[in-house]
Amino acid sequence: MTILESINDLVGKVIVRLYADENYIVFRCNNDEWLSLHAYGDCCSASWIETIEIIPGAVGSTVTEIICNHLGQMDTDSVDECIQKYNTIVRTYKGDICIEYRNSSNGYYGGSLENSSF
DSSP states (O other): OOEEOOOGGGTOOOOOEEEEEEEEEEEEEEEEEEEEEEEEEEOOEEEEEEEEOOOOTTTTTTTTEEEEEEEEEOOOSSOOOOEEEEEEEETTTEEEEEEEEEEEEEOOOOEEEOOOOO
């Protein structure tokens, strides 16, 4: 088993399986290569994976591009809470895998998808 170091290492690989929950997503690629990512929040914040959309055919296809977006912040009822929206698109020849994640903080901190160990 080979562990990939970043989401950009998926480019050129074939994703053969996906495992996910609210905190982690694991990609299993051809040639027994793996990438595990978790929703990471800076100090004094919390991050989580909100949704994962998988276009039929994306799993089993070669990754061509990784696109990371900050989608702005959501309105909340609290003046002390800021929820930032992000997504990462794993583009393949046959469709996209869209990972949408959130970060909750006082507005100063942010979130990201970071490599995690198995």
